[in-house]
Amino acid sequence: MAMEDMVEACADIDAAGYWSVECWGGATFDSCIRFLNEDPWERLRTFRKLLPNSKLQMLLRGQNLLGYRHYEDMVVEKFVEKSAENGMDVFRVFDALNDPRNMAQAMQAVKKTGKHAQGTICYTISPLHTTEGYVKLAGQLLDMGADSIAFKDMAALLKPQPAYDIIRGIKETYGEDTQINVHCHSTTGVTMVTLMKAIEAGADVVDTAISSMSLGPGHNPTESLVEMLEGTEYSTGLDMDRLISIRDHFATIRPKYKAFESATLVDTDIFRSQIPGGMLSNMESQLKAQGAGDRIKEVMEEVPVVKKDAGFPPLVTPSSQIVGTQAVFNVLMGRYKVMTGEFADLMLGYYGECIGERNPEVVELAKAQQKKDVITGRPADLLEPEWEKLETDAAALPGFNGTEEDVLTNAMFPGVAPKFFASRQDGPKNVGKTAEQLQREQDVAAGKAQALSSPITYSVSFDGRQHSVKVEPA
Amino acid sequence: MAMEDMVEACADIDAAGYWSVECWGGATFDSCIRFLNEDPWERLRTFRKLLPNSKLQMLLRGQNLLGYRHYEDMVVEKFVEKSAENGMDVFRVFDALNDPRNMAQAMQAVKKTGKHAQGTICYTISPLHTTEGYVKLAGQLLDMGADSIAFKDMAALLKPQPAYDIIRGIKETYGEDTQINVHCHSTTGVTMVTLMKAIEAGADVVDTAISSMSLGPGHNPTESLVEMLEGTEYSTGLDMDRLISIRDHFATIRPKYKAFESATLVDTDIFRSQIPGGMLSNMESQLKAQGAGDRIKEVMEEVPVVKKDAGFPPLVTPSSQIVGTQAVFNVLMGRYKVMTGEFADLMLGYYGECIGERNPEVVELAKAQQKKDVITGRPADLLEPEWEKLETDAAALPGFNGTEEDVLTNAMFPGVAPKFFASRQDGPKNVGKTAEQLQREQDVAAGKAQALSSPITYSVSFDGRQHSVKVEPA
Numbered sequence: 033m034a035m036e037d038m039v040e041a042c043a044d045i046d047a048a049g050y051w052s053v054e055c056w057g058g059a060t061f062d063s064c065i066r067f068l069n070e071d072p073w074e075r076l077r078t079f080r081k082l083l084p085n086s087k088l089q090m091l092l093r094g095q096n097l098l099g100y101r102h103y104e105d106m107v108v109e110k111f112v113e114k115s116a117e118n119g120m121d122v123f124r125v126f127d128a129l130n131d132p133r134n135m136a137q138a139m140q141a142v143k144k145t146g147k148h149a150q151g152t153i154c155y156t157i158s159p160l161h162t163t164e165g166y167v168k169l170a171g172q173l174l175d176m177g178a179d180s181i182a183f184k185d186m187a188a189l190l191k192p193q194p195a196y197d198i199i200r201g202i203k204e205t206y207g208e209d210t211q212i213n214v215h216c217h218s219t220t221g222v223t224m225v226t227l228m229k230a231i232e233a234g235a236d237v238v239d240t241a242i243s244s245m246s247l248g249p250g251h252n253p254t255e256s257l258v259e260m261l262e263g264t265e266y267s268t269g270l271d272m273d274r275l276i277s278i279r280d281h282f283a284t285i286r287p288k289y290k291a292f293e294s295a296t297l298v299d300t301d302i303f304r305s306q307i308p309g310g311m312l313s314n315m316e317s318q319l320k321a322q323g324a325g326d327r328i329k330e331v332m333e334e335v336p337v338v339k340k341d342a343g344f345p346p347l348v349t350p351s352s353q354i355v356g357t358q359a360v361f362n363v364l365m366g367r368y369k370v371m372t373g374e375f376a377d378l379m380l381g382y383y384g385e386c387i388g389e390r391n392p393e394v395v396e397l398a399k400a401q402q403k404k405d406v407i408t409g410r411p412a413d414l415l416e417p418e419w420e421k422l423e424t425d426a427a428a429l430p431g432f433n434g435t436e437e438d439v440l441t442n443a444m445f446p447g448v449a450p451k452f453f454a455s456r457q458d459g460p461k462n463v464g465k466t467a468e469q470l471q472r473e474q475d476v477a478a479g480k481a482q483a484l485s486s487p488i489t490y491s492v493s494f495d496g497r498q499h500s501v502k503v504e505p506a
Numbered sequence: 507m508a509m510e511d512m513v514e515a516c517a518d519i520d521a522a523g524y525w526s527v528e529c530w531g532g533a534t535f536d537s538c539i540r541f542l543n544e545d546p547w548e549r550l551r552t553f554r555k556l557l558p559n560s561k562l563q564m565l566l567r568g569q570n571l572l573g574y575r576h577y578e579d580m581v582v583e584k585f586v587e588k589s590a591e592n593g594m595d596v597f598r599v600f601d602a603l604n605d606p607r608n609m610a611q612a613m614q615a616v617k618k619t620g621k622h623a624q625g626t627i628c629y630t631i632s633p634l635h636t637t638e639g640y641v642k643l644a645g646q647l648l649d650m651g652a653d654s655i656a657f658k659d660m661a662a663l664l665k666p667q668p669a670y671d672i673i674r675g676i677k678e679t680y681g682e683d684t685q686i687n688v689h690c691h692s693t694t695g696v697t698m699v700t701l702m703k704a705i706e707a708g709a710d711v712v713d714t715a716i717s718s719m720s721l722g723p724g725h726n727p728t729e730s731l732v733e734m735l736e737g738t739e740y741s742t743g744l745d746m747d748r749l750i751s752i753r754d755h756f757a758t759i760r761p762k763y764k765a766f767e768s769a770t771l772v773d774t775d776i777f778r779s780q781i782p783g784g785m786l787s788n789m790e791s792q793l794k795a796q797g798a799g800d801r802i803k804e805v806m807e808e809v810p811v812v813k814k815d816a817g818f819p820p821l822v823t824p825s826s827q828i829v830g831t832q833a834v835f836n837v838l839m840g841r842y843k844v845m846t847g848e849f850a851d852l853m854l855g856y857y858g859e860c861i862g863e864r865n866p867e868v869v870e871l872a873k874a875q876q877k878k879d880v881i882t883g884r885p886a887d888l889l890e891p892e893w894e895k896l897e898t899d900a901a902a903l904p905g906f907n908g909t910e911e912d913v914l915t916n917a918m919f920p921g922v923a924p925k926f927f928a929s930r931q932d933g934p935k936n937v938g939k940t941a942e943q944l945q946r947e948q949d950v951a952a953g954k955a956q957a958l959s960s961p962i963t964y965s966v967s968f969d970g971r972q973h974s975v976k977v978e979p980a
Contacts, residue, residue, distance in 0.1 A: 191733065191734060191736050191737060192702065192734060192737075192738070193736065193737030193738050194737055197737075220730060220733065221698070221717065221720075221726070221727040221729070221730030221733075222698070222730045222731075222733050222734040224695070224696070224698050224699055225698055225699050225702045225734050228666065228699045228702065228703075229702075243695065243771070243772040243773070243774065244772075246695075246771075246772060247721070247771060247772065252695070253695040253772045253774075255695070255772070255774040256694060256695030256696045256772060256774055257696075258774075259665065259694065259695075259696050259774050259777055260665060260666060260696040260699050262665050262667065263665060263666075263667030263668055263671075264666070264667050276775075297717070297720075297721060298717040298718075298720060298721065298727045298729070298730060299717070300717065300727075300729040300730055300732075300733050301750075303733050472950070473947075473950055476946070476947055476950045477764075477765070477947050
């Protein structure tokens with residue numbers, strides 16, 4: 033969403049009484065430079081100005097920052113420092129494999145800035161994931177200095193009873209004053225109930241979205257959560273008039289972005305496949321590109337096999353892409369006949385440790401293919417200092433503005449940043465539809481207008497002579 | 507929805523394990539004869555055939571049956587008898603004012619057929635509606651012979667904690683084996699949580715809709731409810747494979763009816779105004795027809811006043827229309843300057859008793875306008891026998907098929923039935939869009955086709971001479 037479509041709502045957001053406002057992270061950063069021609073750092077500064085009373089929050093992929101590889105520690109420190117300097121308050125730090133070693137450097141960097149370091153647990157389901165395991169992991173994050181613990185349920189798999197049990201477990205083990213934030217998407221249709229049970233178990237903060245931007249693969253509706261608590265011992269303290277203003281604002285904006293909306297409103301298949309919606313559409317595109325669009329069911333059955341062989345990683349960026357792509361390869365070319373470099377690295381420990389043992393046979397295949405050995409240490413320990421090279425790389429790009437922020441932008445998205453730097457001067461580009469385009473679509477749907485989609489040839493008689501006339505969209 | 511769009515799903519519905527299948531009632535009956543040119547009795551018999559193992563369920567407006575006025579007792583008996591004979595199993599009997607006297611005859615008629623008589627409580631919020639009051643009302647329905655109690659939450663106002671308290675109250679007062687069915691729409695976004703709390707309180711049956719037809723002003727998603735209970739002491743026993751087949755079927759059907767869908771996904775304003783969505787759009791139409799479309803806010807503020815003056819009736823058909831229309835009149839012409847005949851009757855007791863005292867000043871105005879006195883007895887006691895007249899009326903209509911079912915159809919919807927009888931021979935008419943229409947809309951939305959919504963003038967050169975050609979939708 034273009035920044036200009038959010039500006040008007042900021043005064044209400046700032047006064048509504050939220051614990052924090054999540055407004056920045058991997059996908060928004062990427063969208064800014066890839067589609068919207070907006071400088072993400074400028075966006076952050078704008079939010080800082082427009083939300084002076086709010087804690088701004090971001091999602092940070094631990095040692096991956098906002099990218100898809102591990103960065104050397106100094107880059108991690110630089111990124112956190114610059115984010116804090118530009119206005120970030122709460123860093124929700126996670127690792128796709130839930131490997132605490134991949135979060136340690138980012139957490140430490142956040143502590144150094146004096147900002148809020150939120151240790152994050154990615155929730156998934158497997159024969160090895162237990163309430164006790166999650167409670168133990170929370171303890172490791174607290175030992176690391178986490179100011180709070182977040183549960184990140186990106187696939188909406190967290191059911192009410194497990195949520196209750198895990199949160200109770202954490203509170204009872206580490207003290208009732210341990211702050212717990214619960215972040216559930218609403219894709220499976222059960223997580224509004226999960227939030228209720230989480231609150232009953234003592235959760236301190238739960239994530240929601242304003243109702244006009246809620247549900248489907250997004251979040252549960254804020255106003256409903258406020259109302260839900262009436263008559264209980266809990267309340268949010270949110271200002272309903274402000275919420276209604278925010279709702280009304282985004283209700284007018286949302287239709288502009290209809291083309292980017294998911295068709296999914298509720299999908300409980302995720303409980304069986306554990307494949308989040310975004311991952312599914314990725315795999316479908318890969319299959320179609322190979323002319324094998326009809327094999328998606330085989331791939332969906334292969335995903336749990338690959339997940340198990342990899343030691344049951346949660347499926348979230350980047351592990352979801354790595355596991356999903358390998359499942360596609362397995363179906364198209366035979367199981368592990370060809371591994372992606374990323375999957376082989378995952379099997380060799382280059383992304384960190386998973387909860388389960390990795391299948392030794394597949395590890396051997398990975399060794400042979402990559403001609404590398406298994407590592408057991410923290411993956412980032414293998415990296416050479418890279419900040420200077422990143423500076424040099426960025427400096428060579430036309431449109432580079434000389435800031436460390438730009439160095440970081442190029443470091444995160446080296447495939448996209450050069451084009452953005454070159455076109456930045458053109459200013460923001462709104463990809464939402466205009467009011468005229470929306471009206472035309474409505475007219476067609478209502479039968480008031482007709483759609484001309486392809487050339488039509490008419491036989492026209494003119495002064496007694498037949499002519500063939502072709503009409504097509506101009 | 508046309509019957510033909512449901513037939514294919516019936517085998518799965520019949521085997522999924524539902525307690526009952528609600529498939530008939532006022533709105534479906536009305537739609538059948540008004541829009542679909544289907545005989546509603548034939549539809550019921552078709553469901554009976556296609557769902558041999560299921561309990562078929564209907565919603566019955568007590569003494570109003572499926573219509574908008576009170577019918578004389580013999581008509582009530584006939585209607586129930588014929589419904590049972592054609593295949594109905596569970597009669598969910600309610601009254602818009604929660605006046606047990608308006609339900610007694612229908613309940614007794616159901617008992618006589620040996621079918622399931624479900625006593626129903628319409629849920630609303632007011633200063634007079636309390637947990638104790640609802641528990642007491644449930645007792646009155648049980649005394650009447652109710653086989654079970656239903657909570658009908660048509661506006662999605664029932665919050666988790668009140669649901670818990672009321673259901674616990676009923677169970678503790680009348681025994682844990684008192685069957686309680688909970689029917690919540692999902693409009694406000696809180697009622698999935700309400701169902702969870704209801705289940706925890708001991709509710710026996712909860713109403714849901716298959717996910718591909720769920721949410722918004724409809725119901726909460728069935729599959730999500732099944733999943734929600736994992737790890738708790740409760741389970742539905744539903745067959746998930748069957749549910750998925752049903753879901754996939756309706757996922758392909760729903761787009762055909764997109765034009766009839768509500769734009770509302772979540773709306774918590776209902777908690778403030780207590781105005782259900784359907785009532786709001788009715789009032790908006792009435793205002794627009796009077797050129798006063800800009801006064802909807804005044805009307806929304808007037809509704810609670812009128813509701814209070816009328817003794818706090820729940821707002822559901824027909825009380826929602828009666829109160830809403832009077833609120834429109836009050837805003838346009840001054841408070842109670844003109845009363846609708848229906849509202850005056852409501853104030854004089856002709857619809858039964860409400861929980862609260864009616865405003866004596868408004869009662870006096872109603873007396874003066876209608877030149878009638880207040881009644882305190884059961885309204886239907888004033889009615890003369892009318893079955894013979896209904897038979898005669900129906901017999902005079904072209905296309906009448908001579909059955910008592912047809913007599914009842916005309917009795918319920920005298921404004922629509924004659925036209926239906928005359929056109930019945932033409933057979934069912936599907937009002938959903940065709941695959942071609944849907945494809946064209948998608949093409950326009952995707953920018954693959956252009957919509958021609960207004961005349962376009964082309965300059966056409968023909969044999970060297972310029973012509974101006976205007977093209978417009980035919």
